[in-house]
Amino acid sequence: MDFTTFCWTTFAAFVTLATFSFLYKDNPFYKFAEHLVVGVSAGYFVIILWHQGLVTNLFQRLADGDAYFLWLNSDRWWYVIPALLGVMMWTRFSKQYSWVSRWPMGLYIGIATGIAIPLEMSNRVNKQLYAMMVQVDWSNFFGHGGFNLLDVNSGLSQLIVFTGAVSALVYFFFSKAHTGIFGGVAKFGIWILMIGFGASFGFTVMARISLFIQRVQFIDQSWIHNAMDTTNENYFWGFQAVFWIMILLIVGYIVKELMQFFGSKGRAESAGQ
Amino acid sequence: MNFFDKLMKLDRRWVFLFLVVVCVATYMTEFEVPILVEPETQVIFDFVDELEPGEIVLIAIDYDPNNLAELHPMTYAMAEHCWRKKLRIIFTSLSQNGPGMADQAIRDISDSLMQDTEYNGVMYEGREIVSGVDYCFLGYKPYYALVILAMGQDFRLPFPADYYGTPLDSLPMMQGVINYDQVACVVDLSGGNITDAWISYGQGRFGFPLLLGLTGVMTAQYYPFLGSGQVVGIMGGLLGAAQYEKMAGNPGLAMDGMRVQLYAHMVIILFIIMGNVGFFVSRRKQKQAERR
Numbered sequence: 001m002d003f004t005t006f007c008w009t010t011f012a013a014f015v016t017l018a019t020f021s022f023l024y025k026d027n028p029f030y031k032f033a034e035h036l037v038v039g040v041s042a043g044y045f046v047i048i049l050w051h052q053g054l055v056t057n058l059f060q061r062l063a064d065g066d067a068y069f070l071w072l073n074s075d076r077w078w079y080v081i082p083a084l085l086g087v088m089m090w091t092r093f094s095k096q097y098s099w100v101s102r103w104p105m106g107l108y109i110g111i112a113t114g115i116a117i118p119l120e121m122s123n124r125v126n127k128q129l130y131a132m133m134v135q136v137d138w139s140n141f142f143g144h145g146g147f148n149l150l151d152v153n154s155g156l157s158q159l160i161v162f163t164g165a166v167s168a169l170v171y172f173f174f175s176k177a178h179t180g181i182f183g184g185v186a187k188f189g190i191w192i193l194m195i196g197f198g199a200s201f202g203f204t205v206m207a208r209i210s211l212f213i214q215r216v217q218f219i220d221q222s223w224i225h226n227a228m229d230t231t232n233e234n235y236f237w238g239f240q241a242v243f244w245i246m247i248l249l250i251v252g253y254i255v256k257e258l259m260q261f262f263g264s265k266g267r268a269e270s271a272g273q
Numbered sequence: 274m275n276f277f278d279k280l281m282k283l284d285r286r287w288v289f290l291f292l293v294v295v296c297v298a299t300y301m302t303e304f305e306v307p308i309l310v311e312p313e314t315q316v317i318f319d320f321v322d323e324l325e326p327g328e329i330v331l332i333a334i335d336y337d338p339n340n341l342a343e344l345h346p347m348t349y350a351m352a353e354h355c356w357r358k359k360l361r362i363i364f365t366s367l368s369q370n371g372p373g374m375a376d377q378a379i380r381d382i383s384d385s386l387m388q389d390t391e392y393n394g395v396m397y398e399g400r401e402i403v404s405g406v407d408y409c410f411l412g413y414k415p416y417y418a419l420v421i422l423a424m425g426q427d428f429r430l431p432f433p434a435d436y437y438g439t440p441l442d443s444l445p446m447m448q449g450v451i452n453y454d455q456v457a458c459v460v461d462l463s464g465g466n467i468t469d470a471w472i473s474y475g476q477g478r479f480g481f482p483l484l485l486g487l488t489g490v491m492t493a494q495y496y497p498f499l500g501s502g503q504v505v506g507i508m509g510g511l512l513g514a515a516q517y518e519k520m521a522g523n524p525g526l527a528m529d530g531m532r533v534q535l536y537a538h539m540v541i542i543l544f545i546i547m548g549n550v551g552f553f554v555s556r557r558k559q560k561q562a563e564r565r
Contacts, residue, residue, distance in 0.1 A: 206512060
């Protein structure tokens with residue numbers, strides 16, 4: 001790793017720690033990291049959109065045309081139409097002509113809806129209904145090849161899916177009081193929902209811990225390791241200098257916060273006496 | 274104020290600090306945890322493992338750097354597995370902040386395949402992975418649903434050139450590759466709604482086998498698609514990545530992270546139990562006080 005890359009790695013470590021510092025309390029370092037992420041993301045997205053979208057899909061396709069003819073003499077002149085629609089969207093900035101932007105917006109929403117409705121209906125509703133209403137496989141009730149509760153195609157799983165889906169729907173049916181058998185089914189439905197939320201919560205905990213682990217791996221393997229790696233052919237004293245300056249900054253901030261914390265605690269106690 | 278009252282008023286920052294200490298201490302301690310492979314991850318590995326050399330896999334790196342922790346290990350493990358089996362890969366990145374990160378990952382994986390490495394007891398000779406021959410990185414285009422539909426017609430419609438600006442027709446790998454018909458499967462590694470589009474507009478419209486690698490937060494909500502057969506398999510979060518790494522005989526950051534996961538989960542379960550005990554004891558005391 002060369003020194004410049006190491007300096008950027010140190011900056012990445014700084015931004016990581018600045019972000020985690022929010023867990024203690026809001027502070028200027030966190031604010032800096034937050035604004036940096038938003039700004040960099042927006043800037044990066046605009047450049048990507050320009051180079052990967054407009055340049056390759058519009059400018060290069062109209063490159064054989066001529067600006068004097070508004071590119072209508074290009075072999076693919078029809079690409080001028082979406083370009084024009086795109087330009088029409090910018091009229092939103094004018095109070096007088098903002099109505100023009102409704103044309104491309106209407107066209108876009110119309111096409112998107114036309115594409116989405118049949119496909120969404122087929123794939124997210126119909127196929128799920130078919131999967132829910134399969135015949136229970138009694139011959140493999142506890143799973144294929146013996147006892148396997150993780151088998152999603154076992155008869156037991158099919159039965160749980162069907163009864164679970166129906167009873168969860170019953171829970172959301174409010175036109176009838178949740179009493180008697182109907183109430184019992186609704187109660188079973190809420191249990192099914194809670195099990196689902198529990199599974200989601202478990203996965204979410206795993207996801208959040210994964211984010212933390214990855215940053216710990218980064219700080220250890222990419223930052224601290226490279227700061228101390230004397231076998232690196234580009235290594236010189238500057239690596240450790242940058243590293244220790246960063247550590248001093250962190251320790252300094254912690255000490256400042258501790259002094260502030262104990263100072264305010266002392267003042268509160270003396271005020272109480 | 275007794276123990277349970279103190280527990281209910283505990284500053285949450287102590288919980289964070291305790292969790293950080295446990296995670297860092299576990300990370301610094303060398304030990305292994307057993308990783309049990311679940312059927313939904315096993316089918317993904319088996320599917321890829323049974324493909325013949327030369328077949329094409331489309332890997333959609335549909336995540337931003339904020340999901341890198343969980344999904345990067347999947348990308349590394351799957352791409353290495355595919356190239357080791359001499360499969361060809363089409364990469365796309367339909368998430369707006371993903372292309373640069375995806376490009377870096379592809380270069381890293383290509384570099385690691387230059388060396389002879391042993392996987393599951395079999396020695397694989399290192400080889401150069403060449404852009405346009407072993408893989409084609411298509412890059413990013415906005416409006417992922419329309420891009421997915423357009424790729425079903427012809428990859429050249431949304432992507433006339435690859436990420437590096439080379440026209441697709443001039444890439445040796447893309448000769449005769451028109452659309453999903455020439456692709457053995459699509460692997461969507463996603464941290465957002467793009468997965469929905471791959472299911473509805475991709476698999477639902479064109480019928481290709483769809484394999485999913487998802488962040489932990491998303492995993493539970495996609496299991497119904499596994500039951501309906503719309504999805505071949507699901508890798509869920511860091512655990513899914515670790516399972517794939519284990520099957521591929523290629524231990525990486527995911528397997529390394531699982532030992533920390535184990536203890537972090539134990540701490541969280543402990544705090545949940547303590548919080549609930551504290552809540553119910555306090556409530557009982559409050560009710561007793563009200564009766565008096």
